[in-house]
Amino acid sequence: MLFAYTDEKKMIEATRVKENQTYFCPDCGERLIRKVGKVKIPHFAHFSHSNCVGLSEGETPEHLELKALFLKWGSRFEADWKLEQPLTDLPQRPDLLNEQLAVEIQCSTIQGSRLKERIIGYREKNYQDWWLLGQRLWPKEKFTSLQKQFCAFDKEKGLHLWLIEKKQIRLLYHIHNNEGLAYREKQWPAFSLPLKQIFHSKKYQKPLKILPSKENMLANKQTLSVKLGQSNPGILKLQQFFYQERRHLLYLSEWIYFPSRYFFFYQEDVFLFRYLFQREAKHASRIFTKFLAYRAANQREWLFHRVSQQEILERLYLEAIFLSKKG
Numbered sequence: 001m002l003f004a005y006t007d008e009k010k011m012i013e014a015t016r017v018k019e020n021q022t023y024f025c026p027d028c029g030e031r032l033i034r035k036v037g038k039v040k041i042p043h044f045a046h047f048s049h050s051n052c053v054g055l056s057e058g059e060t061p062e063h064l065e066l067k068a069l070f071l072k073w074g075s076r077f078e079a080d081w082k083l084e085q086p087l088t089d090l091p092q093r094p095d096l097l098n099e100q101l102a103v104e105i106q107c108s109t110i111q112g113s114r115l116k117e118r119i120i121g122y123r124e125k126n127y128q129d130w131w132l133l134g135q136r137l138w139p140k141e142k143f144t145s146l147q148k149q150f151c152a153f154d155k156e157k158g159l160h161l162w163l164i165e166k167k168q169i170r171l172l173y174h175i176h177n178n179e180g181l182a183y184r185e186k187q188w189p190a191f192s193l194p195l196k197q198i199f200h201s202k203k204y205q206k207p208l209k210i211l212p213s214k215e216n217m218l219a220n221k222q223t224l225s226v227k228l229g230q231s232n233p234g235i236l237k238l239q240q241f242f243y244q245e246r247r248h249l250l251y252l253s254e255w256i257y258f259p260s261r262y263f264f265f266y267q268e269d270v271f272l273f274r275y276l277f278q279r280e281a282k283h284a285s286r287i288f289t290k291f292l293a294y295r296a297a298n299q300r301e302w303l304f305h306r307v308s309q310q311e312i313l314e315r316l317y318l319e320a321i322f323l324s325k326k327g
Helices: 061-077 112-124 145-149 195-199 214-229 233-244 269-279 284-297 309-326
Strands: 003-005 011-013 031-035 043-046 096-098 101-106 128-133 152-154 158-165 168-176 182-189
Touching: 061 096, 061 101, 061 158, 061 195, 101 195, 112 128, 112 145, 214 233, 233 269, 269 284, 269 309, 284 309
Parallel strands: 101 128, 128 158
Antiparallel strands: 003 011, 031 043, 096 101, 152 158, 158 168, 168 182
16 A cells, blocks of 8 residues: 554554554554555555455555556546545545545455445445446456456446556446457546546447348357357256247347347346347336346356446347337
């Protein structure tokens, strides 16, 4: 961590300490040691026997440098940016804070349960949480379960994920993966705009078009057929559901296999949702209830803790209305 308390309960920066001074953790109150090296910038750390569950333990050089960069960048344009400020209404300490905007720069893995707890904590106390991933956690060919948990969703950007490095902030937005991972991207060079202006920006390109066609319908059926042949566990559970319905996964109405903008959230369970849409005569509440019951029975966890599942279900429903007319 870059800041600690003194004996007088004053916050002090690791680069501005005095000789023979003692320092204490803002989270747990334990005594800290100050570290200075050739790799890491000056910072405070707990002794090895500490039981503190503070949010800055085991910080990487990348994390320390990006926090310092973010503070310098934010303070150039805006007042009231605070680094490692303990919250009075939550047992959490965001990397940076500006009024109700809590910034978390994540450069290493974290337990999903701990991440969920922090996200829900911010939400319950009406903080806006801005998570930015360091390079080690950037997605490649596909998103991991952990990366999905950092995603957010809104009208302007669709499903989106913020990334950060020394020279810039990146945003992947309108993310989907029905026919391979796809997204739009926007970048802000360091110190180009105020940070809060970047976070609240609403000027983005429209989503990449996903056009229903005979070709992509057949391609999705072929993918399902291959996964069935490979005994893919998720696909076998879907097939079991359709066996109980006296149906077969590969012989449903053609429109059901059209690509979906929300495939990223539910994968092939999207086809089950559309089948329920057709079977339940478009009755939204019954569709949602039966779909979620199937997901729960098959231990399909909702990984997007920063996204309203109800909103995605409603969008999936509207998409089904549109595509059923195309079919």
